[in-house]
Amino acid sequence: MIYWKLFLAFFRIGIFGYGGGPTMVPLFYTECVKKYKWVSEEDFTDNLAMANALPGPIATKLAAYIGYRVKGWMGALVANCAVVLPTVLAMIALLQxxxxxxxxxxxxGMIQAIQPVIAVMTAVLTWEFLQKGWQGSKNKSGAAAALLLSVVALLFFDLHPGIVVGIALIFSFGYATWAVRKQRSGGEGEGEA
Known part of the structure; x- marks a missing residue:
C-alpha cells in the first residue's frame, strides 16, 4: 500500500510540475510534507538545499531522497520512476x-499564459524559505549579508548560480567549523576553572 501511495504522490508531482524542477518544489512540499507527512519541514528544507547544491535534476534527487526515507531503495526507485513517468509519456505522445x-x-498563448503562474509559485516558495531561514538564523546580520552578497554576485557580477552556491557552501562549512571549535574551546576552559 505504501508503494502505491509513493507512486501516486510522485506521479501527481510529475504530471503537474510543468516547467521543470523549480515548479515541482511546491508540489513536493504539498505532497510529502503537508499531505503524507513523510518528512518534516526542516528535513525538506535541508534536503532541498542539498539537492540544489548537487548536480542533476532536482525532481529526481528529491524523489530519491524522500522515497528512500519512506521505504528504502525500493521506495527511491518507485518514487523516481513515478516522477519521471508522466514526462516520458507526455514527450512520446505529444512531441509530434x-x-x-x-x-x-x-x-x-497557452505556453505564454503558464509562465506567470510558474513565476508566482516560485516567488511564494522563495518567500517562505526566506522567512524560515531568517527565523532560524542565530546571526541575523550574517544572514542578511549572505543574502545581499548573493544577490549582488548573481545580478551585478553575473556569476553562475552554481559558483554562488559553491562559495556559500565553503563559507558555511568554514563558519560552522570555526563556531564548533570556539564552542568546544570555551567549554573546556569553563571545565578547568
Whole structure:
C-alpha cells in the first residue's frame, strides 16, 4: 500500500510540475510534507538545499531522497520512476503534435499564459524559505549579508548560480567549523576553572 501511495504522490508531482524542477518544489512540499507527512519541514528544507547544491535534476534527487526515507531503495526507485513517468509519456505522445502545431495561436498563448503562474509559485516558495531561514538564523546580520552578497554576485557580477552556491557552501562549512571549535574551546576552559 505504501508503494502505491509513493507512486501516486510522485506521479501527481510529475504530471503537474510543468516547467521543470523549480515548479515541482511546491508540489513536493504539498505532497510529502503537508499531505503524507513523510518528512518534516526542516528535513525538506535541508534536503532541498542539498539537492540544489548537487548536480542533476532536482525532481529526481528529491524523489530519491524522500522515497528512500519512506521505504528504502525500493521506495527511491518507485518514487523516481513515478516522477519521471508522466514526462516520458507526455514527450512520446505529444512531441509530434507540438511540432505540427507549435505556431498555432492557441498553443503559443497557452505556453505564454503558464509562465506567470510558474513565476508566482516560485516567488511564494522563495518567500517562505526566506522567512524560515531568517527565523532560524542565530546571526541575523550574517544572514542578511549572505543574502545581499548573493544577490549582488548573481545580478551585478553575473556569476553562475552554481559558483554562488559553491562559495556559500565553503563559507558555511568554514563558519560552522570555526563556531564548533570556539564552542568546544570555551567549554573546556569553563571545565578547568
Amino acid at each position: 503534435v507540438i511540432y505540427q502545431w507549435k505556431d498555432a495561436p492557441g498553443i503559443y
